[in-house]
Every structure is written in C-alpha cells, then in structure tokens.
Amino acid sequence: MTISIPPVNEGDSIKLQPKGFLRYFSFSLDHKVIGLQYLVCGFLFYLIGGVLAGAIRIELTSPISDFMARDVYNQVLTLHGTIMIFLWIVPVVNGAFGNYLIPFYVGARDMAFPRLNAVAFWMIPPAGLLLISSYFINGAAESGWTAYPPLSITTPAAGQLIWIFSVLLLGGSSIFGGINFIATILKLRRPGLRLMNLPMYCWAMLGTSILVVLSTPVLAGTLVLLSFDIVAHTGFFNPALGGNVVVYQHLFWFYSHPAVYIMVLPAFGLVSEILPVHCRKPLFGYTTMVYSIMAIVVLGFVVWAHHMFTSGTPPWMRLFFTIATSFIAVPTGIKFFNWVATLWGGRISLNSAVLFSCGFIINFVLGGITGVALAQVPFDIHVHDTYFVVAHFHYIVYGGSVFVIFSSIYHWYPKFTGKLLNENLGRIHFLLTFIGFNLCFAPQHWLGLNGMPRRVAEYDPQFTLVNQISSAGALLMAISTLPFLWNVFYSAFKGTIAGDNPWQALTPEWLTSSPPPIENWEGSAPLVTKPYGYGLDPKAIKNESTENIEEEI
Amino acid sequence: MTILTQSSDSKPEVQTNQEEEEEHGDHRMFGLATFLVADGMTFAGFFAAYLTYKAVNPLLPDSIYELELALPALNTILLLVSSATFHRAGQALKRNDSKICQRWLLLTAGLGLAFLASQMVEYFTLPFGLTDNVYASTFYALTGFHGLHVSLGAIMISIVCWQARSPNGRITNKNTFPLEAAELYWHFVDGIWVILFIILYLL
Numbered sequence: 188m189t190i191s192i193p194p195v196n197e198g199d200s201i202k203l204q205p206k207g208f209l210r211y212f213s214f215s216l217d218h219k220v221i222g223l224q225y226l227v228c229g230f231l232f233y234l235i236g237g238v239l240a241g242a243i244r245i246e247l248t249s250p251i252s253d254f255m256a257r258d259v260y261n262q263v264l265t266l267h268g269t270i271m272i273f274l275w276i277v278p279v280v281n282g283a284f285g286n287y288l289i290p291f292y293v294g295a296r297d298m299a300f301p302r303l304n305a306v307a308f309w310m311i312p313p314a315g316l317l318l319i320s321s322y323f324i325n326g327a328a329e330s331g332w333t334a335y336p337p338l339s340i341t342t343p344a345a346g347q348l349i350w351i352f353s354v355l356l357l358g359g360s361s362i363f364g365g366i367n368f369i370a371t372i373l374k375l376r377r378p379g380l381r382l383m384n385l386p387m388y389c390w391a392m393l394g395t396s397i398l399v400v401l402s403t404p405v406l407a408g409t410l411v412l413l414s415f416d417i418v419a420h421t422g423f424f425n426p427a428l429g430g431n432v433v434v435y436q437h438l439f440w441f442y443s444h445p446a447v448y449i450m451v452l453p454a455f456g457l458v459s460e461i462l463p464v465h466c467r468k469p470l471f472g473y474t475t476m477v478y479s480i481m482a483i484v485v486l487g488f489v490v491w492a493h494h495m496f497t498s499g500t501p502p503w504m505r506l507f508f509t510i511a512t513s514f515i516a517v518p519t520g521i522k523f524f525n526w527v528a529t530l531w532g533g534r535i536s537l538n539s540a541v542l543f544s545c546g547f548i549i550n551f552v553l554g555g556i557t558g559v560a561l562a563q564v565p566f567d568i569h570v571h572d573t574y575f576v577v578a579h580f581h582y583i584v585y586g587g588s589v590f591v592i593f594s595s596i597y598h599w600y601p602k603f604t605g606k607l608l609n610e611n612l613g614r615i616h617f618l619l620t621f622i623g624f625n626l627c628f629a630p631q632h633w634l635g636l637n638g639m640p641r642r643v644a645e646y647d648p649q650f651t652l653v654n655q656i657s658s659a660g661a662l663l664m665a666i667s668t669l670p671f672l673w674n675v676f677y678s679a680f681k682g683t684i685a686g687d688n689p690w691q692a693l694t695p696e697w698l699t700s701s702p703p704p705i706e707n708w709e710g711s712a713p714l715v716t717k718p719y720g721y722g723l724d725p726k727a728i729k730n731e732s733t734e735n736i737e738e739e740i
Numbered sequence: 741m742t743i744l745t746q747s748s749d750s751k752p753e754v755q756t757n758q759e760e761e762e763e764h765g766d767h768r769m770f771g772l773a774t775f776l777v778a779d780g781m782t783f784a785g786f787f788a789a790y791l792t793y794k795a796v797n798p799l800l801p802d803s804i805y806e807l808e809l810a811l812p813a814l815n816t817i818l819l820l821v822s823s824a825t826f827h828r829a830g831q832a833l834k835r836n837d838s839k840i841c842q843r844w845l846l847l848t849a850g851l852g853l854a855f856l857a858s859q860m861v862e863y864f865t866l867p868f869g870l871t872d873n874v875y876a877s878t879f880y881a882l883t884g885f886h887g888l889h890v891s892l893g894a895i896m897i898s899i900v901c902w903q904a905r906s907p908n909g910r911i912t913n914k915n916t917f918p919l920e921a922a923e924l925y926w927h928f929v930d931g932i933w934v935i936l937f938i939i940l941y942l943l
C-alpha cells in the first residue's frame with residue numbers, strides 16, 4: 188500500500204481495498220461484495236430469528252405457560268417478528284439480490300452511489316446487534332413488531348426505545364438503498380437499453396424502491412413521536428393526555444402495509460428471472476407483468492386501513508379499504524397466471540431452484556386467497572388477531588418471500604462462487620421445507636377460525652393437538668436448514684465447477700465469468716435487449732444484438 | 741461520484757471506461773431530489789397526524805392552544821427572501837463572481853439564523869408547553885423538526901460559503917454541485933415551511 192500518494196479517484200481507492208476473503212468484512216464499494224454481505228448477514232439473522240421461532244413453538248406445544256416466563260414470551264415474539272422482517276427478508280430480497288444483480292441488468296459497473304451503498308449496508312449489523320442486545324440489557328421490547336400504543340408506552344421503556352432506535356437505523360438503511368436502486372435503474376442504464384428491455388427484477392426493484400422511499404419516512408416520523416411519548420411523556424398516542432392510538436395505527440400501517448410489498452415484490456421479480464431460464468421459455472406477458480407491478484405499487488398505498496377494521500374504523504372507510512384491497516388481487520392474479528403460463532409447455536428441469544419457485548407459487552396463491560378473505564370486513568372481524576392472520580402472513584412472507592430467497596440462492600450460487608450446489612441435498616432441503624412449512628402453518632388457519640388468539644403464550648386446551656402438529660412442522664423446518672447449510676459450505680470448497688453459465692441463461696449477469704471480475708465485464712457491457720429470448724433461434728438473437736451494437740457505434 | 745473504472749492490471753480498457761463514465765454523468769442531484777421526496781414524506785406523516793387530531797380529537801376544555809400570527813408571518817417572509825438571495829448567489833457563481841456569491845450566501849445564512857432566533861422568541865412567549873396537550877405536542881414536534889432542517893441548512897450554507905472563496909475554494913463555476921445541492925435543500929425547507937405555516941397557523 189502506498190500511503191504517500193493520496194488516491195486521486197475512486198478507481199485508485201478501490202485498489203486499496205482488501206482482496207480475497209477479507210473484503211467481505213471491509214467497507215467495500217463493490218456492489219457484488221455488498222450484495223453478498225447483505226445475504227450472509229441476513230442469513231445469520233434468519234438463524235437467530237429461527238431459534239426464536241423455535242422457542243415460540245416449544246412454548247405452544249402445551250396450553251400453559253411453562254417453557255418461559257410470560258414477559259419473556261412477549262420479548263421473544265417481538266424479536267422474532269422484528270428480526271425476520273427488518274433484518275432478514277427486507278435486506279435480503281432488496282439489498283442482497285438487488286445490489287448483486289441490478290448493476291448487471293442495467294449494464295453498469297456499479298451502483299449509482301457506491302459509497303452510500305456501503306454505508307447503507309453497514310448500518311444493518313450494528314442495528315441488529317443493538318436490537319438483540321436489548322434482550323440482555325433490560326429486557327427487549329414486548330409490544331410485538333407493530334409496537335402499538337398504549338402497550339408500547341406502558342411496557343418497560345428501555346427495551347422499547349432500543350427497538351425504536353434500531354428500527355430507525357434499519358429504515359434509514361432501507362431508504363438509502365431505495366434511492367440508490369431508483370438512481371441506478373433510471374439513470375445508469377447502458378446506452379441503447381430501453382426500460383421495456385430490462386429484466387423483470389429491475390421493474391420489481393423500481394416499484395419496491397418507490398414504496399420504500401415514500402413510505403419508510405412516515406414510519407420513521409411515527410416512531411420518533413412514539414419515543415417522545417415514552418421519554419418526554421407527550422400525549423400523541425396516549426388517550427389520557429388527549430392523544431389518539433388510532434393515529435399511530437394509521438401512520439404505522441401506511442408504512443407497514445407497503446412493507447409487505449417491499450418484502451414480496453422483489454420476490455416476484457426474482458421468480459420471474461428464475462422460471463424462464465429453467466423452462467427454456469420466454470417470460471409470459473412481460474408487459475402485463477410490468478403494469479401489474481406498478482398497479483400493486485399504486486394500490487399498495489391505499490389499502491393500509493384493512494389492518495384496522497376492528498379499530499373503530501368508520502363504515503365508509505371500511506368499504507373503501509375492502510374494495511381497494513380486493514382490487515390488489517387483480518394484478519397479483521395476473522402475475523400468478525403469467526408464471527403458470529411460463530411453466531406451461533416448457534422444458535422444465537425440476538432442479539432445486541425450480542422446486543422452490545413452484546413451492547412459492549403454490550404457497551403464495553394460498554396466502555393470496557386468505558388475503559382476499561381477510562380484506563372482507565365481516566370475515567376479518569371474526570378472525571382479527573387470531574392465528575388465521577398469523578397463518579396468512581406466514582404464507583405470504585415465508586411461503587412467498589423465503590421460498591424465493593432459497594430458490595434464488597440455488598439459482599445464483601454458481602454465479603457467486605463458480606461452483607454448483609448439490610442437487611440431491613437441495614431436493615431434500617426443498618421437501619423438508621415445503622412439508623414442514625405447510626404442516627406448521629396450514630393448521631393455524633383452523634386454530635384462528637376456532638378463535639385462538641395470536642401473541643398469547645397460553646391457550647384453551649382444546650387446541651393442544653393442532654398446536655403440537657404445528658410445532659412438529661416447525662421442527663421439520665428447523666431440520667431443513669441443516670442440509671442447506673452443509674450444502675452451501677461443502678459446495679463452496681468441493682462443489683462441481685459450474686462454468687460461467689451453467690443454466691445457459693441469457694440475462695446479462697451470466698454473460699461474464701463466474702464469479703465476475705471486479706469491473707463486471709472484461710470489455711464493455713453487453714447489450715441485452717431480449718433477456719428472455721429462450722426457444723428462439725440463438726443465432727438470430729446473437730445477430731440482432733450485434734446489429735444493435737453496430738448501429739449505435 | 742464515479743463508477744468503478746479500472747481494474748488493477750488491464751490498462752487498455754481505461755479508454756472505453758472513461759467514455760462510459762462521461763455518458764453516465766453526474767446523478768447526485770437526482771439522488772438528492774429522491775432523498776428530499778423521502779424527507780418530505782416524514783413531514784407529510786406529521787401533517788397527516790396533526791390534521792387527524794384536528795378532525796377527531798376536540799381540544800379539551802381547559803387546555804390552551806393559541807397562536808399569534810405576527811411572528812410566524814415575519815418568519816415566512818424571512819425564509820422566502822432567503823430563497824431568493826440563495827438564487828442570486830447561484831447566479832453570481834455562474835458569472836464566476838465569487839465575492840458577490842459569498843456575500844449573497846452570507847445574507848442567506850443570516851436570514852436563516854434570524855428565522856431560528858425569531859422561532860426561539862416565539863417558543864418562549866407561547867402560553868403552552870410541549871406536554872400540555874396533543875396540539876401543543878404536535879406543534880412543537882413539527883416546528884422543531886423543521887427548525888432542525890433550518891439549522892442543518894444554515895450550517896451547510898456556511899460551509900458552502902467558505903468553500904466558494906475566491907483563490908483556492910472548491911466551489912467554482914466548474915464545480916457548482918455543492919452550492920446547487922444546498923440550494924435545492926434550502927428551497928425544499930422553505931417550501932415545507934409555507935405548507936407548515938398554512939396548516940398550523942392559518943387553518
């Protein structure tokens with residue numbers, strides 16, 4: 188390292204960054220390094236959140252509170268929800284795959300703001316550690332991931348304040364990431380690459396980032412007000428001082444309903460990348476996919492009060508939000524049928540990536556159906572705050588997003604490492620996850636319909652057997668992580684060499700070596716105008732893209 | 741801002757990479773504008789909360805929430821004038837007249853500080869405190885959050901003013917970004933104040 192010569196531009200400062208394995212622990216500006224940092228960091232938090240979920244399921248195998256104290260149970264479920272949402276799914280479906288793939292897809296060598304990108308990532312580990320440490324300091328927050336007042340104002344203040352602070356940090360990280368994605372997708376596209384030529388994941392990330400930038404600040408403001416209520420004893424959300432708890436719910440859900448789309452829209456995009464490759468067919472209905480993503484973004488902003496049908500919401504508001512929520516089923520349904528049509532008649536290779544994607548389609552349609560049911564006021568009032576909601580939610584975020592994360596890891600692992608993952612272990616992983624997941628959460632629909640409330644450590648003894656079935660499913664899910672972990676470590680060292688493009692894919696990230704060089708391509712970035720041109724004459728595609736390049740020159 | 745350009749050992753590519761870099765251009769203003777949209781949404785959340793309280797939470801009979809108009813009207817004028825003076829600073833920089841540019845910037849920062857001082861005077865003369873009632877709390881939260889923005893803006897303007905100095909300054913008519921960024925931010929803060937003035941004082 189030469190210290191005497193100060194770096195004159197970014198290119199030089201990158202040379203000073205550590206190489207090899209060490210760079211994953213550094214303030215690296217390389218989008219590929221940052222993407223993998225997000226992925227591994229997120230997965231570590233997933234394991235922690237999974238242990239907490241296990242603790243919840245152990246507690247619920249018996250109707251009495253015996254495994255842990257009641258307030259510890261509250262802390263565990265709060266930490267489980269917060270970790271899984273803010274530290275695992277949001278950073279991984281957005282930050283990890285977004286950072287790794289988007290620059291490839293737009294034909295850039297890095298994100299628009301590499302330094303901001305690194306800052307956004309490095310806000311996550313401290314926030315996560317802070318959140319978990321609160322459990323050991325004075326007890327973690329006890330009011331669930333929603334932190335509804337008056338519960339969040341009356342429970343011990345220290346844990347709640349640490350919770351607020353770490354969620355603010357994570358929200359800030361998310362906003363910085365969103366700004367970066369919008370700028371990269373809109374401004375950094377390679378010349379000649381039109382918006383409607385972009386791979387679908389770019390559209391999904393553009394929509395998601397719009398949601399992030401517009402809704403996360405509202406949550407930040409709300410949490411600041413909540414912290415004033417706790418610290419300075421103001422009365423924003425305290426009815427005794429003239430405040431209003433429903434205002435908190437409105438502001439909270441203005442972020443947290445879009446947050447569901449922030450977790451699931453990128454997953455839609457990733458599935459749309461994976462299916463065409465392994466079915467050797469173009470993505471069905473590209474244009475309708477784009478418009479349905481944007482429709483979900485717009486509608487996603489006007490459905491939040493369907494979480495509040497039992498909060499004294501006036502009838503006109505209930506009517507409006509029921510209709511708006513039901514409308515969301517239309518673009519989502521379009522996407523579902525497009526994926527099925529993509530599979531239809533394709534030469535499907537049933538590898539782990541496709542299995543997880545198909546698992547996603549099945550789980551997501553089930554979660555979607557219960558979602559439409561929950562949007563109907565008469566039904567919602569019946570099952571509000573019961574395990575039916577828990578089941579619906581996990582079908583969307585686990586059956587939806589997490590299945591897609593695993594599918595994406597199987598699909599892009601050869602890109603990350605140059606090695607293939609073991610297919611047999613992958614299939615075992617899928618079977619265990621799929622069976623375990625459905626065994627765990629399908630019975631919870633029944634529990635909810637019969638009136639078992641969520642978030643309570645004790646329940647009526649008539650629910651014991653079904654809860655034990657659910658816990659058995661959770662055990663299977665826990666076991667399913669083992670073949671996956673073994674697979675990832677073993678294949679990194681001893682896996683089959685994948686070659687640059689093991690799936691014969693056409694999207695730009697595969698048109699370079701695996702793992703890619705630091706500048707993404709040896710020469711200039713390729714112009715890919717037909718990212719899903721499968722089943723077409725390969726020569727025709729090649730000629731056309733060469734012509735395009737020549738035209739430009 | 742640059743895109744990472746050169747690998748450590750491949751010299752011949754530098755040429756093409758530089759071309760690409762020029763094509764990509766400078767997107768910092770775009771990023772800042774996106775950030776300001778996000779920042780504006782924070783204010784939007786506060787405004788929505790305040791308006792909801794107005795609509796559904798009647799003021800309790802013994803609580804005081806009275807606002808005088810004179811001082812905030814003066815504040816509005818101060819900020820609007822400061823937006824104009826900042827604009828003049830930008831024009832001066834384009835003419836490469838750094839002395840005049842600095843003078844306008846100093847005036848802008850001064851107006852910002854005058855706004856803050858006058859806001860403090862208002863705080864100390866108001867008949868209610870932070871925790872008196874929910875309107876009072878929201879009033880202080882909103883004006884305080886805006887005041888924080890003005891303070892940051894005043895610091896930014898001072899730095900820009902220092903960097904615009906004539907012989908060795910970073911900001912010249914070839915590198916106008918820091919000044920333009922601070923200007924966009926300042927106009928944003930002024931715009932928010934106008935909305936805040938209408939909602940808190942006039943409605």
